[in-house]
Amino acid sequence: MSVTAAFYLQAQDISVIRNSVDVYSNTPMTGSSKFNAMAGSNGALGGDASSLLTNPAGLGVAIAGDVSVTLSVENNKNTSTLAGNSVNYNISKVNLGNVGGVAAFQLMTETPWKFINLGANMSTTSLENYVESPGNSNVVISKNLVDGSGNNVVGNLSYLGHAYNRYGTQTKFNLGVGANYNNSLYLGASVNMHYVDLEQYDSASFGLDLDKTAYTFNKQYTPFSEKSNGFSATVGVLGKITNQLRLGASIETPTWWSLDRVYTDYYTGTDGYVYQDSFVEDRTFRSPMKATLSGAFVASKNFAIDVDYTLGITKPHYKVQGDAEKELNSFFSDTYKNLSEIKVGAEYRIKSFRLRGGYSYTSSPFDNMTVSAFTNSGSTAQTNFSNMILGDRNMIGAGLGYDFGKFYIDAAYQNITSNYKNPFLAGHSDFGTGYYSSDFDVATPNSVVSDVKNVRNNIFVTVGWKF
Numbered sequence: 001m002s003v004t005a006a007f008y009l010q011a012q013d014i015s016v017i018r019n020s021v022d023v024y025s026n027t028p029m030t031g032s033s034k035f036n037a038m039a040g041s042n043g044a045l046g047g048d049a050s051s052l053l054t055n056p057a058g059l060g061v062a063i064a065g066d067v068s069v070t071l072s073v074e075n076n077k078n079t080s081t082l083a084g085n086s087v088n089y090n091i092s093k094v095n096l097g098n099v100g101g102v103a104a105f106q107l108m109t110e111t112p113w114k115f116i117n118l119g120a121n122m123s124t125t126s127l128e129n130y131v132e133s134p135g136n137s138n139v140v141i142s143k144n145l146v147d148g149s150g151n152n153v154v155g156n157l158s159y160l161g162h163a164y165n166r167y168g169t170q171t172k173f174n175l176g177v178g179a180n181y182n183n184s185l186y187l188g189a190s191v192n193m194h195y196v197d198l199e200q201y202d203s204a205s206f207g208l209d210l211d212k213t214a215y216t217f218n219k220q221y222t223p224f225s226e227k228s229n230g231f232s233a234t235v236g237v238l239g240k241i242t243n244q245l246r247l248g249a250s251i252e253t254p255t256w257w258s259l260d261r262v263y264t265d266y267y268t269g270t271d272g273y274v275y276q277d278s279f280v281e282d283r284t285f286r287s288p289m290k291a292t293l294s295g296a297f298v299a300s301k302n303f304a305i306d307v308d309y310t311l312g313i314t315k316p317h318y319k320v321q322g323d324a325e326k327e328l329n330s331f332f333s334d335t336y337k338n339l340s341e342i343k344v345g346a347e348y349r350i351k352s353f354r355l356r357g358g359y360s361y362t363s364s365p366f367d368n369m370t371v372s373a374f375t376n377s378g379s380t381a382q383t384n385f386s387n388m389i390l391g392d393r394n395m396i397g398a399g400l401g402y403d404f405g406k407f408y409i410d411a412a413y414q415n416i417t418s419n420y421k422n423p424f425l426a427g428h429s430d431f432g433t434g435y436y437s438s439d440f441d442v443a444t445p446n447s448v449v450s451d452v453k454n455v456r457n458n459i460f461v462t463v464g465w466k467f
Helices: 003-011 014-022 033-037 049-053 056-061 323-335
Strands: 066-082 085-106 113-126 129-146 152-181 185-208 213-219 224-240 245-252 256-268 274-286 290-300 303-312 340-350 353-362 369-374 380-385 393-403 407-424 448-466
Touching: 014 152, 014 185, 014 323, 033 049, 033 353, 033 393, 033 407, 033 448, 049 056, 049 085, 049 113, 049 152, 049 185, 056 113, 056 152, 056 185, 056 224, 056 245, 066 113, 066 129, 085 129, 085 448, 129 185, 129 369, 129 407, 129 448, 152 407, 152 448, 369 448
Parallel strands: none
Antiparallel strands: 066 085, 066 448, 085 113, 113 152, 129 152, 152 185, 185 213, 185 224, 224 245, 224 256, 245 290, 256 274, 290 303, 303 340, 340 353, 353 393, 369 380, 393 407, 407 448
């Protein structure tokens, strides 16, 4: 980890790094219940609008029109542990998770081109996430203060707790076309529009020994809110090698984001009191380009299995408008690992009944990091952490469905787990990037790092119509 990147952990809010990867580089993958039950693995199968999330060439597989609506119930639970104590928090949200449709146009010509199909898909997911870490009275920060009589005194601030809190919604809209050549080769392309609306908070509580009072502090530049728009494009190909074996490949360009940000800036006035102002800025961000390779084995009309592997080709990058973007880009250059994700999904049919399941694994996006951190006893040490900020993610999916002919109904369940190290509290006193109350600020170059287990349990119900 370079000096520049290490400095950034002290100079800015860590949630900016997390959101750059977790939000802006990780677009919604909420499709139909079939797609979700198979853990998003459909790159070499296709056939419905959810193909636009992986490989638009899958649109060309459809031989009939299809429209579906999916209701999602998302439950997000975080358990943060520090110094032997834990804090749990649950959030549940109900959303219109996905709407998709395919219009199939059969070509009545003598050429090998059989179908030209148009597809649209919109996915929405909640960004709300609350991570509260317990306190540790052994972590004490000294602060030079002035008492009510004007005397200089030294106060000791004991760390009582910390919280990252995020609200918002993320939406991705795909519009694509797929073509069927001789029922053996399928080509596709899509344009993808992205939208994010979020609010981010970063706060900590300290107890001051001088007056036995607890104070709440906000991290410099927080809270902040962002309204962002992005654009990307995807092209793909899918081919039948034999009647049973299918191979596919797709590539999605980087998403070019335009971020409008309102943030809070704190400063200490000449009278010694803390004041705050709100400022507006815009940023330009480019997410990584991604490539996906897929393979499917279709044993019969009753059973199929698909495997997708996605690899990030580039790294996140901000347009440089000042020192903050330089430090961010240095941090990503030094510590970001290219995305690596594997997904496996299968479907088994018994007449009109469908049984589905899937599994996916996504690696941690960051290399190991060494930072100066408080130990449980309150001392400090240079400590190496794996799964810092974000960790590996495991997903298990399962689902059922029934085809009534023109209509169908599907249901799916997902369990997603991730464990990571959660750094906070570090700030740089020379640049005023610590934490601020209404009375004074506190800054330390050392991080407190808690262990977070994130568990998401999602339920989806899809109703569809074929025409």
